[in-house]
Amino acid sequence: MSDLDKAIAQLRACRPIPEAQVREVCHKARELLIEEANVVTVTAPVTICGDIHGQFHDLMELFRVGGDPPDTNYLFMGDFVDRGFYSLESFLLLLCLKVRYPDRMTLIRGNHESRQITTVYGFYDECLRKYGSANVWRYCCDVFDYLALGAIVLGASNTLESANEATAREDVEIEVCNADGDAISHFGRRGKASNSDQGSPNGKTERIGPPGSGASGSSGGTVGNPAGAVLCVHGGLSPLIDTVDKIRLLDRKQEVPHEGAMCDLLWSDPDEIDGWGLSPRGAGFLFGADIVKMFNHRNDLSLIARAHQLVMEGFKEMFDASIVTVWSAPNYCYRCGNVAAVLELSEDSGGQGFFARSNGDVGRSDGGANRGVLLDSDEGARRGPARRYRVFQAAPQDSRGMPAKKPVADYFL
Amino acid sequence: MSGMPAPSIPNLLTLRGSRGGSGARGRARGRGGTRSSGTTSTTSMPSHDATIQSTDTDAAVSRMSAVDLGYLEDQYAQFFVQAPAMGAAVRRLPIINRGTYTRTTALDRLIGSFLSATDGQARQIVSLGAGTDTRAFRLFNEESRAKLVYHELDFPAATARKHHLIRSTAALRAVIQKPESIDQTHTWRDEGLANGSQYWCHGIDLRDLSKPDATPLTGLRTDVPTLLLSECCLCYLEVTEASEVIKYFTDRISRLSFVVYEPVHPDDAFGKQMVSNLATRRIRMPTLEEYTDTGKQEARLRDAGFDSVHSLTIERIWEDWISPEEKERVHDLEGLDEVEEWNLLADHYSVSWGWRGIGLDAWRIGPS
Numbered sequence: 001m002s003d004l005d006k007a008i009a010q011l012r013a014c015r016p017i018p019e020a021q022v023r024e025v026c027h028k029a030r031e032l033l034i035e036e037a038n039v040v041t042v043t044a045p046v047t048i049c050g051d052i053h054g055q056f057h058d059l060m061e062l063f064r065v066g067g068d069p070p071d072t073n074y075l076f077m078g079d080f081v082d083r084g085f086y087s088l089e090s091f092l093l094l095l096c097l098k099v100r101y102p103d104r105m106t107l108i109r110g111n112h113e114s115r116q117i118t119t120v121y122g123f124y125d126e127c128l129r130k131y132g133s134a135n136v137w138r139y140c141c142d143v144f145d146y147l148a149l150g151a152i153v154l155g156a157s158n159t160l161e162s163a164n165e166a167t168a169r170e171d172v173e174i175e176v177c178n179a180d181g182d183a184i185s186h187f188g189r190r191g192k193a194s195n196s197d198q199g200s201p202n203g204k205t206e207r208i209g210p211p212g213s214g215a216s217g218s219s220g221g222t223v224g225n226p227a228g229a230v231l232c233v234h235g236g237l238s239p240l241i242d243t244v245d246k247i248r249l250l251d252r253k254q255e256v257p258h259e260g261a262m263c264d265l266l267w268s269d270p271d272e273i274d275g276w277g278l279s280p281r282g283a284g285f286l287f288g289a290d291i292v293k294m295f296n297h298r299n300d301l302s303l304i305a306r307a308h309q310l311v312m313e314g315f316k317e318m319f320d321a322s323i324v325t326v327w328s329a330p331n332y333c334y335r336c337g338n339v340a341a342v343l344e345l346s347e348d349s350g351g352q353g354f355f356a357r358s359n360g361d362v363g364r365s366d367g368g369a370n371r372g373v374l375l376d377s378d379e380g381a382r383r384g385p386a387r388r389y390r391v392f393q394a395a396p397q398d399s400r401g402m403p404a405k406k407p408v409a410d411y412f413l
Numbered sequence: 414m415s416g417m418p419a420p421s422i423p424n425l426l427t428l429r430g431s432r433g434g435s436g437a438r439g440r441a442r443g444r445g446g447t448r449s450s451g452t453t454s455t456t457s458m459p460s461h462d463a464t465i466q467s468t469d470t471d472a473a474v475s476r477m478s479a480v481d482l483g484y485l486e487d488q489y490a491q492f493f494v495q496a497p498a499m500g501a502a503v504r505r506l507p508i509i510n511r512g513t514y515t516r517t518t519a520l521d522r523l524i525g526s527f528l529s530a531t532d533g534q535a536r537q538i539v540s541l542g543a544g545t546d547t548r549a550f551r552l553f554n555e556e557s558r559a560k561l562v563y564h565e566l567d568f569p570a571a572t573a574r575k576h577h578l579i580r581s582t583a584a585l586r587a588v589i590q591k592p593e594s595i596d597q598t599h600t601w602r603d604e605g606l607a608n609g610s611q612y613w614c615h616g617i618d619l620r621d622l623s624k625p626d627a628t629p630l631t632g633l634r635t636d637v638p639t640l641l642l643s644e645c646c647l648c649y650l651e652v653t654e655a656s657e658v659i660k661y662f663t664d665r666i667s668r669l670s671f672v673v674y675e676p677v678h679p680d681d682a683f684g685k686q687m688v689s690n691l692a693t694r695r696i697r698m699p700t701l702e703e704y705t706d707t708g709k710q711e712a713r714l715r716d717a718g719f720d721s722v723h724s725l726t727i728e729r730i731w732e733d734w735i736s737p738e739e740k741e742r743v744h745d746l747e748g749l750d751e752v753e754e755w756n757l758l759a760d761h762y763s764v765s766w767g768w769r770g771i772g773l774d775a776w777r778i779g780p781s
Contacts, residue, residue, distance in 0.1 A: 410475075
């Protein structure tokens with residue numbers, strides 16, 4: 001067993017590795033990451049994950065639900081550290097896996113992968129507590145500076161192999177599974193999928209022609225290219241960035257700036273507004289459906305996957321499924337009571353890429369506690385790659401192997 | 414979750430530049446003698462009562478954190494937290510600091526309006542489960558707050574500690590100069606404060622108030638406009654016990670107002686988790702199960718005999734009562750990344766208020 005495999009085994013047991021080894025792993029990781037582009041290209045199949053925030057035991061639950069690396073190809077969209085009690089073990093495990101299986105593990109940067117934020121939200125203190133000095137924190141922050149800013153997923157299928165039936169179902173666009181892998185709901189493309197499909201609780205009527213064909217009044221043609229790629233980024237878009245190529249031109253190897261394109265990619269949020277708005281976070285911007293649709297159209301994207309915002313149902317599709325928030329920290333901060341999700345995009349085995357199957361406004365749902373939120377408006381039809389969301393809950397308390405101190409959240413008492 | 418960054422930690426916003434606004438208005442932390450405690454009391458306590466008493470430490474530490482960072486001004490907060498054996502002051506997370514700020518600001522405004530409305534006459538505040546609260550000191554320190562009779566009620570252990578602290582702390586003794594005990598009781602007081610004010614501190618179990626053989630509260634005026642205050646106190650009693658406590662005062666005082674700060678919404682995902690997390694700290698909040706939202710809080714106050722009632726969540730108060738300028742000032746202190754979590758947390762606490770027999774027009778739509 002190599003030293004790296006030993007480190008992985010030790011970290012999997014939630015035990016920190018020695019400082020010298022952290023230094024070595026961080027050094028190797030930097031050598032690897034420095035070669036990566038600002039926007040990494042990833043080929044489906046891939047499992048896309050949102051914020052982890054140091055919830056180590058829930059990361060283990062994620063691997064249980066999503067499959068173990070390297071068997072599963074993972075893409076983590078940042079915010080590995082802060083808030084939870086095991087930022088160190090969580091980030092180092094992911095980093096070791098990255099070094100060990102560079103092609104099966106993609107890590108991109110979140111707004112918490114920053115020196116300033118980690119001093120406020122816990123990672124700095126945790127390193128100090130666990131090592132008695134800030135050295136390990138410094139090694140990790142140096143790695144943060146080299147993390148990619150985004151990823152492009154190519155070759156995702158637009159059909160799902162059903163978790164239950166092991167047969168491809170071309171009419172199913174979205175499947176939501178529970179932690180045991182059982183499909184708990186389907187959302188079809190045409191609205192004529194099987195009985196298990198969710199109806200249209202909003203009572204929306206079907207549209208007539210394919211989007212953009214002029215056969216209907218739908219403006220859905222601007223949503224994006226259904227055969228297009230999926231852009232993954234931690235926060236969202238920037239008013240300074242209108243093409244993916246412009247992300248590629250940024251100088252990313254630095255602390256996250258307080259404004260500008262790089263800051264926005266890590267801080268911004270989609271919102272029900274027109275155009276751009278000021279963010280309540282004080283960094284990044286809010287952006288509306290028109291911005292997303294324009295961006296996807298211009299860049300031949302079918303979907304933007306991002307993290308950054310707590311969603312109680314684990315995932316939330318917005319703006320005619322042109323953007324989705326994926327959140328992977330269940331019971332966030334041991335306080336919020338939310339479920340988590342990962343997004344699976346499967347491989348396009350037929351080699352035909354996506355094509356526009358959908359011309360109906362179907363399968364709408366307001367979501368549910370375990371179904372996530374599919375917030376489509378009237379505009380356009382659902383399209384894009386077939387998506388399987390695996391929804392999971394926090395790891396059971398007894399699996400945490402906690403010492404006497406229980407994780408206790410702050411309240412106002 | 415209580416973070417413990419060293420005082421050397423850089424402020425999130427100091428390097429933000431123009432966009433973050435003025436920044437750097439937070440007061441320097443770690444001033445001489447103002448360091449606060451690192452103890453949030455995790456020792457296992459034998460009884461629910463003892464556990465509840467320990468929540469007061471929690472509140473004092475949270476208040477110190479908010480004061481240290483410049484959210485609140487409170488020159489007395491530092492005396493009610495223990496000096497840490499080592500290390501630096503406890504720094505709460507930004508959402509907790511914002512919550513402490515919003516709760517304190519909301520109660521300060523309601524109390525300020527009450528005092529303005531009763532200006533020139535004798536008036537009275539009765540604070541239930543006051544613990545280490547500093548409000549009395551802050552009020553007595555203001556010239557305009559004349560003829561104020563201020564009662565604090567808490568377990569004898571808590572009031573004895575407060576008595577000792579005041580006698581041994583010059584800055585506190587400057588406000589309450591002659592804190593004298595009444596023989597054979599756990600009550601101590603100073604009836605000769607400046608501006609014709611009085612301070613009374615009663616060491617009692619609130620549940621004993623309504624017992625048939627209970628001695629009446631010494632010094633309680635029944636003939637002056639009175640504000641009864643429960644800041645996360647009655648929520649720890651059984652529902653009927655809490656109602657009995659309120660009834661003790663409604664039975665005796667005709668010109669009465671009441672402000673209660675309590676959690677709400679126990680039934681959604683966040684609320685269920687809150688109830689469960691508090692249970693692991695062996696904290697129960699019976700009234701939370703009964704008065705589950707602001708509507709039920711209003712009904713509770715109406716049933717208790719108050720003519721006019723209102724209730725708002727902390728989330729609404731932050732949105733509606735805090736001016737844009739003040740919001741910007743508060744945001745500039747630390748920044749707040751966890752917007753979704755703030756909305757969740759702040760939606761689970763409420764301030765409710767009701768009154769009768771007092772012309773409290775400023776309370777009608779909420780002060781702004």
